[in-house]
Amino acid sequence: MSDLSTGTATFLFTDLEESTPLWERYRALMHELSVRHDTLIRRAIESHHGRVVKTTGDGFHAVFENATDAVAAAIAGQQAMLAESWPTETGPLRARMGLHTGESRERDGDYYGPEVNRAARVVGFARGGEILLSQATVVLVRPEALPEVEFVDMGQHRLRGLAGLEQLFQLRHPDLPANFPPLESLSAFKHNLPVQRSTFIGREKELARVQDLLSANRLLTLLGPGGTGKTRLMLEVAERVIPQFADGVWLAELAALTDPDLIAERVAAALTVQEQPGRAMLDSLVDFLRHKELLLLLDNVEHLVRECARVAEHLLARCPKLKLLVTGREALFIDGETTLQIPSLSLAERNGGASLESVKASEAVQLFVDRAQAVQPDFALSEENAGTVATIVRRLDGIPLALELAAARTRMLTVEQIGERLDDRFRLLTGGHRTALPRQQTLQALIDWSWNLLNDGERLLLQRLSVFSGGWSLDAAQTVACFAPLDANEVFDLLEQLVNKSLVTVDKMDGDEARYGMLESIHQYGRDRLFESGEGKTLRDRHADFFVTFAQEASPHMIASTMLPWVERIRPELDNIRSVMTWTLEYRPDLALRLAGNLLYVEAYWLSPAEARSWLEPAIERARALHEQDETAVPAVDLIKGLIGLGQADGLYGYYRRARRYLEEAIDLARHHGELRYLVIAIGTKHIGNLSDFTAEAVPELEEAIAISRDIGFDLGFAWASGVYGMLHLMQGRSEVAIPYYEESVKSMQRVDNPRMNASLFSGRAQIAYLRGDVGGARQLLLTGIENAAALGDWRTVNSYRSNLAHLLRREGDVDEAKRYYRETIVAYQEMGQMTAVCHQLECFAYVAIARGRYERAARLLGAAGHAREELNAFSTDTQEIEEYNRAMLQLEEAMGEEARDRAVSSGRPLSLDKAIHLALE
Numbered sequence: 001m002s003d004l005s006t007g008t009a010t011f012l013f014t015d016l017e018e019s020t021p022l023w024e025r026y027r028a029l030m031h032e033l034s035v036r037h038d039t040l041i042r043r044a045i046e047s048h049h050g051r052v053v054k055t056t057g058d059g060f061h062a063v064f065e066n067a068t069d070a071v072a073a074a075i076a077g078q079q080a081m082l083a084e085s086w087p088t089e090t091g092p093l094r095a096r097m098g099l100h101t102g103e104s105r106e107r108d109g110d111y112y113g114p115e116v117n118r119a120a121r122v123v124g125f126a127r128g129g130e131i132l133l134s135q136a137t138v139v140l141v142r143p144e145a146l147p148e149v150e151f152v153d154m155g156q157h158r159l160r161g162l163a164g165l166e167q168l169f170q171l172r173h174p175d176l177p178a179n180f181p182p183l184e185s186l187s188a189f190k191h192n193l194p195v196q197r198s199t200f201i202g203r204e205k206e207l208a209r210v211q212d213l214l215s216a217n218r219l220l221t222l223l224g225p226g227g228t229g230k231t232r233l234m235l236e237v238a239e240r241v242i243p244q245f246a247d248g249v250w251l252a253e254l255a256a257l258t259d260p261d262l263i264a265e266r267v268a269a270a271l272t273v274q275e276q277p278g279r280a281m282l283d284s285l286v287d288f289l290r291h292k293e294l295l296l297l298l299d300n301v302e303h304l305v306r307e308c309a310r311v312a313e314h315l316l317a318r319c320p321k322l323k324l325l326v327t328g329r330e331a332l333f334i335d336g337e338t339t340l341q342i343p344s345l346s347l348a349e350r351n352g353g354a355s356l357e358s359v360k361a362s363e364a365v366q367l368f369v370d371r372a373q374a375v376q377p378d379f380a381l382s383e384e385n386a387g388t389v390a391t392i393v394r395r396l397d398g399i400p401l402a403l404e405l406a407a408a409r410t411r412m413l414t415v416e417q418i419g420e421r422l423d424d425r426f427r428l429l430t431g432g433h434r435t436a437l438p439r440q441q442t443l444q445a446l447i448d449w450s451w452n453l454l455n456d457g458e459r460l461l462l463q464r465l466s467v468f469s470g471g472w473s474l475d476a477a478q479t480v481a482c483f484a485p486l487d488a489n490e491v492f493d494l495l496e497q498l499v500n501k502s503l504v505t506v507d508k509m510d511g512d513e514a515r516y517g518m519l520e521s522i523h524q525y526g527r528d529r530l531f532e533s534g535e536g537k538t539l540r541d542r543h544a545d546f547f548v549t550f551a552q553e554a555s556p557h558m559i560a561s562t563m564l565p566w567v568e569r570i571r572p573e574l575d576n577i578r579s580v581m582t583w584t585l586e587y588r589p590d591l592a593l594r595l596a597g598n599l600l601y602v603e604a605y606w607l608s609p610a611e612a613r614s615w616l617e618p619a620i621e622r623a624r625a626l627h628e629q630d631e632t633a634v635p636a637v638d639l640i641k642g643l644i645g646l647g648q649a650d651g652l653y654g655y656y657r658r659a660r661r662y663l664e665e666a667i668d669l670a671r672h673h674g675e676l677r678y679l680v681i682a683i684g685t686k687h688i689g690n691l692s693d694f695t696a697e698a699v700p701e702l703e704e705a706i707a708i709s710r711d712i713g714f715d716l717g718f719a720w721a722s723g724v725y726g727m728l729h730l731m732q733g734r735s736e737v738a739i740p741y742y743e744e745s746v747k748s749m750q751r752v753d754n755p756r757m758n759a760s761l762f763s764g765r766a767q768i769a770y771l772r773g774d775v776g777g778a779r780q781l782l783l784t785g786i787e788n789a790a791a792l793g794d795w796r797t798v799n800s801y802r803s804n805l806a807h808l809l810r811r812e813g814d815v816d817e818a819k820r821y822y823r824e825t826i827v828a829y830q831e832m833g834q835m836t837a838v839c840h841q842l843e844c845f846a847y848v849a850i851a852r853g854r855y856e857r858a859a860r861l862l863g864a865a866g867h868a869r870e871e872l873n874a875f876s877t878d879t880q881e882i883e884e885y886n887r888a889m890l891q892l893e894e895a896m897g898e899e900a901r902d903r904a905v906s907s908g909r910p911l912s913l914d915k916a917i918h919l920a921l922e
Contacts, residue, residue: 009104015059017128044077094128121159190248202363227401260307344398348390364393371407466526470575471517589622597641680717863908864916
């Protein structure tokens, strides 16, 4: 058939009736029967010019260019199913079918949009052997082509989860059965449920959970902040469970009600209960409901929660068959109540490289796309905009109302423009439905509604808690937010109230204390109120003091046996730490350096060298200025630790000369102020790897560091200095000197018993094994090191081990396995910003190419690597690396000739690093 990516198409959905119990009872037989069924239906579709879009469980989704072919295919499929001989065990298999015609929207071979959803809902009304059609399909069928077909009007029906009513028709044909039960749609049951204006998206887990809880409980309250879709979820559940209630499902909307004394009257109006002279309306309700099997929906009770609780308790106590489903921001807190917190819609992955398919799987993305297409029919999720849409829905916390308001802006803005304006979301997200309640027309009004329901103490605490980023602990809340007029006990009690009112979320971490947070929109709202109140600077300073103290307390644990519990404590606080760093760099430079310096060892886990550097360099500049004015303004130890951290970050980036300057300054300060431990660390850092330009200078400094460590009993410093000293001698080809120092370094590190340091021991032990000729032992030690570092989440160490393992494999002749590791490490080094390491990986790819006889390729890679080293001013001083490079150049000269080699090397020099990496990975 021709392209149906645009225009009108007819969609056919089929499904086997009662197939689930058949699969349970006759699993082996059903495998055979499902193949027979699929063959019959597929043949009917394709023989009538249709195309199978996909299979859907035990059914098909097919598309046709015209309605007549689609109807003919459905008839042929049913005729084939009736003519087939089915086993007596299962009886005849019966397929139900539904057709609908509308605008087609095709992408990657699949169809999407409201017309497909409508077709899928039509088949849900059919019984086995029955064909149902929408009016849109019936009017397009050519009668002369199907003279024996009759369409019987079945009336208007509401399709579950979709807006409006649909006129449905049953197809009659002489060869097909005609006697089917009446269609069971909402119109067949007692209810007052409103017609929904839009499609229901996602929420399958929540739907199942609500139905399960409702079946087991008489009072279920759905909780959540405004805009999370509690009402829409409640109505969808109500539509699904309506057959279970003989006396129907009835909705009492309380959102617009302001007088609590009129709750009973509002419920009576929903049930059409008449007032009885001389009797309270609540008593009349009891008389009406006493023997009825009925589900009563109370929507939006938060502003009348106490009075609603009284009414609910009274009715449930006197009407044994009554069930209540309630929505609000807080529970009713009466006997027999079960509550369920309704989460936001599922979000797309945070990974920036998430695939289009994974983004499409997000319920929040699906809702955004659906609502965007309502105002901009040509809108589609694509590879180009998927990342931006994923970011938008994450920043809006998957809140349905916020997503709908944002999607409405696609009428005049691109998704990129919407994303850029989310920092001013309360101006951006306006313009909801004119007929909606005022608080549902803008995001600002939605949160204003919740804010106005709080008492003064709750408002004060909510705005103070907005100073946190990424959540907080109870201790943090009671320390930062606890000052006049709030004391610690009041903070605890008010926090509980904010949790009850769904404005603060709780994350109970296994085996640890609870953690609290806010949706980003509520957080921004609270932050605005905080700075309007005049408390903003006070709270930011208290927040900074708390986390600087926290970092100081955490720092020594990062190099002790107690590291792992502190890793878990620090991990959730990184957003707070970043926020504090931004504030202190501007307003408290003394604290900025203290915070950054105390994250010296934390950096290896969570911060990239670029981020560490972006904090440390300005913090040091500001601290130096303060130090010049007053030496006591900034503790020398903070400056020393900051300089060491900056030297480490620059060293990882390959800025060796700049790194040496920072480390030499740290060494001078440490000597001057007697900070011996940091003197040892600074010396070791200065002389590790490529930072060691001058052997004559390195030997005495490292010997001094080793001696100081012995004298003061600093095992970590001794291990660090000894290991670097051994590495230095190894780089100069003196393995007989290196081995004893490596061994001493390993023993000292074992005494420290720090998990991260223990993971790093395998490198030194592997080096010792290799130097002694135990290649297999060295390989196993590196593999074990990879496992240990990965278990700690120390991916930088993991990559270093993988690179060392690749070097070992290559030098032992296993170039294929070596290249497999290099393919991982070069990409990881690039992502981590360790560009000098990337240069060496390019050289290693060249050595692999030489081993495979691909000399031109090898020369180009060496040219690209050499040029990159020049740009970075990052030349290797490792004797072994230098010897390998020189040997490779000689091999290329022998294989190609000097002139051809140099020409090939020169051709690689113009390559950008990205293109050179691409060449290596080809």
